[in-house]
Amino acid sequence: MRSLIRRTVVDAPRRDPAPSRLDYRYQRLMLTPGFRASVRIGVPIVLILTIAGSWFSQPENRAELAATIEETKQDFQQRPQFMVQTMNLSGGDLEIAAQVSALLPREFPVSSFDLDLEKIRADIEALDPIKSASVRVGQGGALEVALTPRVPVALWRDGATLRLIDADGVQSGQITARADRLDLPLIAGDGAEDNIDEALNLFAAAGPLIDRVRGLVRMGERRWDMVLDRDQRILLPSEGAVAALDRVIALNDAQDMLNRDVAVVDMRNAHRPTLRMNEEAATALRRVNTTTIEDRADN
Amino acid sequence: MGDLYDSQRAMRQMRKAAMQRGVVAILDVGTSKIACLVLRFDGPEQFRSSDGIGSLAGQSQFRVIGAATTRSRGVRFGEVDAMQETERAIRTAVQAAQKMANVRVDHVIACLSGARPRSYGLDGTLDVSGGTVTEQDISQVMASCDVPDYGADREVLHAQPVNFALDHRSGLADPRGQIGNVLKTDMHMLTVDAHAIENIFYCIKRCDLELAGLASSAYVSGMSSLVEDEQELGAACIDLGGGSTGISVFMKKHMIYADSVRMGGEHVTSDISMGLQIPANTAERIKTFYGGVMATGMDDREMIEIGGDTGDWEHDRRTVSRAELIGIMRPRVEEILEEVRERLDASGFEHLPSQQIVLTGGGSQIPGLDGLASKILGQQVRLGRPLRVQGLPQAAIGPAFSSAVGLTLFAANPQDEWWDFEIPADRYPAKSLKRAVKWFKDNW
Numbered sequence: 001m002r003s004l005i006r007r008t009v010v011d012a013p014r015r016d017p018a019p020s021r022l023d024y025r026y027q028r029l030m031l032t033p034g035f036r037a038s039v040r041i042g043v044p045i046v047l048i049l050t051i052a053g054s055w056f057s058q059p060e061n062r063a064e065l066a067a068t069i070e071e072t073k074q075d076f077q078q079r080p081q082f083m084v085q086t087m088n089l090s091g092g093d094l095e096i097a098a099q100v101s102a103l104l105p106r107e108f109p110v111s112s113f114d115l116d117l118e119k120i121r122a123d124i125e126a127l128d129p130i131k132s133a134s135v136r137v138g139q140g141g142a143l144e145v146a147l148t149p150r151v152p153v154a155l156w157r158d159g160a161t162l163r164l165i166d167a168d169g170v171q172s173g174q175i176t177a178r179a180d181r182l183d184l185p186l187i188a189g190d191g192a193e194d195n196i197d198e199a200l201n202l203f204a205a206a207g208p209l210i211d212r213v214r215g216l217v218r219m220g221e222r223r224w225d226m227v228l229d230r231d232q233r234i235l236l237p238s239e240g241a242v243a244a245l246d247r248v249i250a251l252n253d254a255q256d257m258l259n260r261d262v263a264v265v266d267m268r269n270a271h272r273p274t275l276r277m278n279e280e281a282a283t284a285l286r287r288v289n290t291t292t293i294e295d296r297a298d299n
Numbered sequence: 300m301g302d303l304y305d306s307q308r309a310m311r312q313m314r315k316a317a318m319q320r321g322v323v324a325i326l327d328v329g330t331s332k333i334a335c336l337v338l339r340f341d342g343p344e345q346f347r348s349s350d351g352i353g354s355l356a357g358q359s360q361f362r363v364i365g366a367a368t369t370r371s372r373g374v375r376f377g378e379v380d381a382m383q384e385t386e387r388a389i390r391t392a393v394q395a396a397q398k399m400a401n402v403r404v405d406h407v408i409a410c411l412s413g414a415r416p417r418s419y420g421l422d423g424t425l426d427v428s429g430g431t432v433t434e435q436d437i438s439q440v441m442a443s444c445d446v447p448d449y450g451a452d453r454e455v456l457h458a459q460p461v462n463f464a465l466d467h468r469s470g471l472a473d474p475r476g477q478i479g480n481v482l483k484t485d486m487h488m489l490t491v492d493a494h495a496i497e498n499i500f501y502c503i504k505r506c507d508l509e510l511a512g513l514a515s516s517a518y519v520s521g522m523s524s525l526v527e528d529e530q531e532l533g534a535a536c537i538d539l540g541g542g543s544t545g546i547s548v549f550m551k552k553h554m555i556y557a558d559s560v561r562m563g564g565e566h567v568t569s570d571i572s573m574g575l576q577i578p579a580n581t582a583e584r585i586k587t588f589y590g591g592v593m594a595t596g597m598d599d600r601e602m603i604e605i606g607g608d609t610g611d612w613e614h615d616r617r618t619v620s621r622a623e624l625i626g627i628m629r630p631r632v633e634e635i636l637e638e639v640r641e642r643l644d645a646s647g648f649e650h651l652p653s654q655q656i657v658l659t660g661g662g663s664q665i666p667g668l669d670g671l672a673s674k675i676l677g678q679q680v681r682l683g684r685p686l687r688v689q690g691l692p693q694a695a696i697g698p699a700f701s702s703a704v705g706l707t708l709f710a711a712n713p714q715d716e717w718w719d720f721e722i723p724a725d726r727y728p729a730k731s732l733k734r735a736v737k738w739f740k741d742n743w
Contacts, residue, residue: 018387024506025507
């Protein structure tokens, strides 16, 4: 019996399973490898770029993003694990410590991200009395600064100033009076600081003369003069200075040379050591010689 | 004739391009179904299994990666009848096969079963006068073949040199380099209706595909369902299709005759439909389920409900016995086979050394057909199934797919056709440099 209720007509199954021309072309297009790759990669990239571009085109968005990044960075850097609480200075005396701590941050705690350890180290090493320094953030948030001070080995007189010189010839400080560091030998003259080693060897070789040595003077940036008290000078050659000094000491031991009225012992020519006497002594010697001849003549 | 050869050469170029790309589609445009296979070529021995079994008939170099069939529409007697419908059916099949293969196909090799094929045997003679036979001589001897006037509206589909003879020696497959006086060749030429080719060409073009080859389905189903010794010694392949029945005779691995009978399974179906007054799809259904050609006593008692949709109880509850169904089918099948017999007789099939007949195609699945065929065609009848090819789905290995499978073989290694040989020098365009060079060579 035919139903009286109106029913929706059930669609007859499609007689034609053929794809439409458009559908067919679309499928073939999607099976094209190049096109498929470009769709799979290109479309998402374009989409992302579009969204990102439109978002970044608003200045307030950019500012907000920058602020967020900064805040996050701060939050992270200010965590207690990264805070430097104290400072430990090791090596060096009080004076050096005072100079060094002027270069270090004054207010603690400070984040270790804000400390430029490399720069601090460079600054510290630029100080005269410091030979090297190591700066690190150590256990328990302590800034550990280990200093190796320069050890002065000599005094270098430059006009009125007295500089402390270490073994490398680098100035490590100044003093006002020779009496402050009587333990250090004195050198002078241009280029003296470049030949500290030789000077120290000469001082070491001075031996019995050491009490009389006033200092060494670099002459013509080439050779040394050893200056003794009573204005005596020993002129040393540029080569074999220590050997020449040894000869002088040997002469002194044998003939008590330097206690006599000698002004200069010139050892510059090894084959011909020369003495220069003071004027009175020379005059006296000349007189003695003439007297002796006259006496002989008299006799 | 020049035009046709140009288009065939263009198709060969297209096939080469398809091989370069490695993907080619096979399209079997039949009357009852359209099958599309997608082949991937990866060079020889790519898919060789490790058990040491070598390549199978040289077809191990490709693999079927997509297969689809769809009901054919708009095709009658193996010819395109309604272009739009056919185009849509081709699109359906190609799309489904592409989807399965997941690859885009641009080149297609098609076969067609109808289009009134006509075979011609040609022979040509060339005087080589004691020299060695060169490539040019072969092309010239083929050009010297006496081509009959096959009609203006027909085109050459296949033109294969079947045999070469040099002086008294015949049966040469490749006479190049041999020395003799007179070179003769026998060619088999198959012409079909030009309009049928144009139509199928147009349909394929409308689907954005390029035609990379065209073959007769009788020929390709013979390639796939005849075994090697049958092809060598002489056999006929009867492809019982939906709208037409293809006949191809093979000898020495060459097709020497092809024809088609414009009757097939759909005529059987329409007989059933008319005889039992049932719709065609019901007739097709009971044909495939209960059909046969040899009635036995048992078949009188097997009643088949043929149904109906009229609302009339008496009409909708009709039954027929299977014997009645067979009684309808058998005369038509006999008619087809007798027609085939006539064509075979006309071809001189009885002179072949072996007269094996192989039945294939969808129609060959009728139970008892081999018994009936042996009564009409001779004793040596067997049912043929296509060769197995790599990757072919289970649904597509039946005899109905023998021409599709044969087309894969045709795509993988086609036999040499006339247009595969060198162009004879005197047919070059007048300005050709090669011709000038040849003139110099000949005169100095």
